[in-house]
Amino acid sequence: MSSEFGRNIRISVFGQSHGEAIGVLVDGLPAGERIDLDALQAFMERRAPGRAKTATSRKEPDEVRIVSGLVDGKTCAAPLCGIIFNTNTRSQDYAELLDKPRPAHADFTAWKKWGGAADMRGGGHFSGRLTAPLCIAGGICLQILENRGITVGAHIERIAGVCDSRFDPVGLTAEMLKNPGSKPFAVIDDAAGEAMQRAILDAAAQKDSVGGIIEIGAVGLPAGLGAPMFDGVENRLAQALFGIPAVKGVEFGEGFDVAGLRGSENNDPFRMENGQIVTDTNHAGGILGGITSGMPLIARIAIKPTPSIAQEQNTVSLSRGENAILAVHGRHDPCIVPRAVPVAEAVCAAVILDLILD
């Protein structure tokens, strides 16, 4: 069950990076929802490589084929299965890695868990490639949420220490959420984006990689979604967001900065506004006690630098049980943060739709 998440909507990802196909099965979508497949394909393109100058040169058309769950362009109460048949894989790039695990990659732990049985070509089922099926499922959920007046968006909050502006947690609008994703490089402040891209290219030039943070926002959420304790908005979002490869941290609202705030600073006072109860500030990120407050939802995820770098690194030979030197060849993004932005939106949308169907 490891590759599934969701309660009301079950999203199951399948495939290996260099297998015949990758895809996703989505069970539990509301019936009768019209899905715009062109818009879905356009959303997939945001994740595809070769879009920004900082990405890998690999070409992955990621053509989505929906083989079940749709009739006449609408969901039909049966599970929806979307498939992408793999092309342009170059497994020989990875042959050496089957014996020499890449530092900071799952090569080693997969070998410990399954011995040689796991298909680790190109990272196998652990590959970032598997985020494409997530975007199929999440892209569909995004459309269904839009029809309900809910918008989810994300942007690159920082890369290599270069920071973008943050979403306004109080005045956030659907337009603000969609704007970064409409650009080739998903930031609010394009000057910051330029600096980030320079930092990425600098790292690449030094055969190195960089990490960053993605900020996710959602507006239009009704108050009252979620639940206390272990099945609340934060629990379910965190469980899913940590399913995105390379994510090492998840926070909501002020997140880790709450450690430096006093209650009088972190509390969000309530007030009446046009008959609605709102808060002046939104340090809570729209969630109190695991339940949505009706204010914008704000989350952030930390993404580590790409483990696969061309520099020589120390590792071991699994077959010979001795130390070894590894220089990863093949085509890898020096920074996966930009391509992870739509993935973060997709996962967040899937969880929110799941919460709405509780």
Place this chain on the structure above:
Amino acid sequence: MSSEFGRNIRISVFGQSHGEAIGVLVDGLPAGERIDLDALQAFMERRAPGRAKTATSRKEPDEVRIVSGLVDGKTCAAPLCGIIFNTNTRSQDYAELLDKPRPAHADFTAWKKWGGAADMRGGGHFSGRLTAPLCIAGGICLQILENRGITVGAHIERIAGVCDSRFDPVGLTAEMLKNPGSKPFAVIDDAAGEAMQRAILDAAAQKDSVGGIIEIGAVGLPAGLGAPMFDGVENRLAQALFGIPAVKGVEFGEGFDVAGLRGSENNDPFRMENGQIVTDTNHAGGILGGITSGMPLIARIAIKPTPSIAQEQNTVSLSRGENAILAVHGRHDPCIVPRAVPVAEAVCAAVILDLILD
């Protein structure tokens, strides 16, 4: 199902802060495990108030009564139910809050979700009081893990900007993990602990509260626990850790700091050591691809400042639908971080035992 977590071991928390009893049901514990009830009670005491000079003056003996699941001191393959009967509740302290939701508390969202139906006296099912049952379940899991050579421990990493030393992610030992919890104030560096307590008392003197960060570690874990994508170590720990009230962030290893590191800095090179494969560094916090690497597990959680402060705050009257002023009376910790340390250990232990039973 909101108050439950775990796959192989299901932990279900019940009770309201001012109800007749609070407790926990634990289904799926291995059979035949001897449980030391005195050690369990001692563990409960670490969470109990009135222990450190910075805590609330409330007295909660938290006497645990195990009514099922044990025979002759051993688990007996039937679900274990542990109950704490409530005493010393002063609901009148909370009467005003039923109409005036406390900023940053679940009072408002519970009202939005259930109207007046939820029992919110003393925070009801959302209360930090419910972490006592979590400690019953987790305290039992800690004992079972110890018998398997696995130790879980935590300490206060920071409060109000005052930082403790961190666990050594490479050389961490069981002794290092147990040391902070053996003190009245769970820190590694007592000087830092003194400064933290002063900061807490300063905030309290100003009718305010402070937040902080707890660092959790575990040693003795075999490599290969967990799974890729949505059911890995990080997913399951995060889902459970966000169940601790006031947690707003969860990170593993370097966590959010990965955003400022390059791959060459963040990658943990492998090497042979006494026939074992280890890493020189442990930025990954002992988890790669959602699976344990055999290195120490490191996680951190951010805890917001106590929402209930004695200062006057703006809020609304739910009954009159107008702005109102609130000054929270009653007995509240100016900082809940110290008492949350054993809770963090409890939750982490429960998830690790659950992973071991996969």
Place this chain on the structure above:
Amino acid sequence: MSSEFGRNIRISVFGQSHGEAIGVLVDGLPAGERIDLDALQAFMERRAPGRAKTATSRKEPDEVRIVSGLVDGKTCAAPLCGIIFNTNTRSQDYAELLDKPRPAHADFTAWKKWGGAADMRGGGHFSGRLTAPLCIAGGICLQILENRGITVGAHIERIAGVCDSRFDPVGLTAEMLKNPGSKPFAVIDDAAGEAMQRAILDAAAQKDSVGGIIEIGAVGLPAGLGAPMFDGVENRLAQALFGIPAVKGVEFGEGFDVAGLRGSENNDPFRMENGQIVTDTNHAGGILGGITSGMPLIARIAIKPTPSIAQEQNTVSLSRGENAILAVHGRHDPCIVPRAVPVAEAVCAAVILDLILD
């Protein structure tokens, strides 16, 4: 998770027959539902022994204590925990059984699974005694369903070959459903009931026991509950009904008799009646494709004769690994079917309420 069932409402049973207490935790009940505790206790009495002349002489007051989940007599959005503290247990009756497994009882399989670790005194967690907590949970669900115009009832369809009338699958009413349960011996036709009781007493006189069938019905169900394939009405009811000790078969509508019918006989033709679509017959038992049709729900469960009989039986000594002779002493019902009637209603009500909350 073995002692839990339900998706939206999670019902978790705990306790051992001779432990300190038995009980149930119910998570997910709708909030604000008034629960009549006197009516609940009266429902419990229907399961209690010593009610009919055919039952064991054991006295089990089964006084229910609700320690959480209720405020001012209403559900309060927190998990509800109901406890029965055990009294009047005579473990010495069972000492011999710990070494000599009773034929047709779980003594042997529990020993194979857990060795001596399981608490098997009085049948432990496998005991029919554990159906009392099920009645707490189900009795509450029955009340909530009644408030929604849904009635669940059951009767003894046969015992020892003596048959009662069956529920009319088309004209079934709430009154017809409640009538059998209002009697000391839950049958439609009292003459049949008298004959059944004679058959039970005959068996008892010969130190033997008898089995039977319980028929369950429900009316007021809307059409459209359930789902296709593995999570439909039949799937969920069957999974739960097999949780009642001694149940060896579950069928719906015509059940096994469909094997002797032709399509032209078994199909239920549709027709309009007062603007509603109904069927002339109801061989389907109110379920088509796992989804309710709006016609009365009909199910039947087969209950085996009580395994514990006073006759000498062949068994083995687990400690000596040799054949042995066993004569079960202690107090056992020569037929558990009558006391299982409210249990069947309880389980069915819990599943139906769970379905309604999908």
Place this chain on the structure above:
Amino acid sequence: MSSEFGRNIRISVFGQSHGEAIGVLVDGLPAGERIDLDALQAFMERRAPGRAKTATSRKEPDEVRIVSGLVDGKTCAAPLCGIIFNTNTRSQDYAELLDKPRPAHADFTAWKKWGGAADMRGGGHFSGRLTAPLCIAGGICLQILENRGITVGAHIERIAGVCDSRFDPVGLTAEMLKNPGSKPFAVIDDAAGEAMQRAILDAAAQKDSVGGIIEIGAVGLPAGLGAPMFDGVENRLAQALFGIPAVKGVEFGEGFDVAGLRGSENNDPFRMENGQIVTDTNHAGGILGGITSGMPLIARIAIKPTPSIAQEQNTVSLSRGENAILAVHGRHDPCIVPRAVPVAEAVCAAVILDLILD
């Protein structure tokens, strides 16, 4: 989640009868298991129509394409996805049914649940066609079980009142289990099989259909699989078996016949045999208290007569809300029992493998 089952192995069926493809996703298979795809295809053929003279004339090659989860013919720790692309669908046969629900079919309940949104062409997701993906998943599980010395088999126990011999619940062997499935018509006693086929053809000649019973057996199971109450062998098998279309009853061992037995007849005495504890009889069907006893597992499922018959039947027009006459055209099996035999084996194998992985 309605189209999924299993805990350790999650089996998710997708597709609609007349959609582009049908298939199954299997998550959690043990890694490194060699799968014989020719044997799998041969197993699929047992379900395919046009095999026996009593089946529909439709041709469904059911060519299975495994697009993930296998590498070099072995499972690789990633979810396995098997797809069958649909061919030879004649939707026009079903056009009338979209307005006139077939008696005893899900047409009506699907319409009540989803209005016109569900794709009901050819029965859509409710179609018996969806048992083909089940056979992919189960056929793989059967192979994995065989490697562990566990054999599952089934036969037609009766059709239209004509009975086959039953499996010997004590002396059952792997050979006995495999024998019926090796024949074009899966019975033990071929004379009975001939009589059954005559009864089917008689019904077909009268534009009618017949139902029957399938008996399933399994040998080689270790004692101790399963659990008490709601997650035992019977609970999990029943939940899954009711997922096979047209199943209206599930029983184990003596099943409903226990109602006519006394304890002294139904109890299975234990005795030592070659150091093992066995029972002289096996009325329990190899399950006590939800846990396997080590004796052969015996289950039976009742399958109703095919609802789609060519006779004129009364129904309603959903669009006009008035009574109507329906004569189902198209190609339908006058009895689906023969083709359901491998499906029953598949589902049983999936559940048993799931239990073994607990």
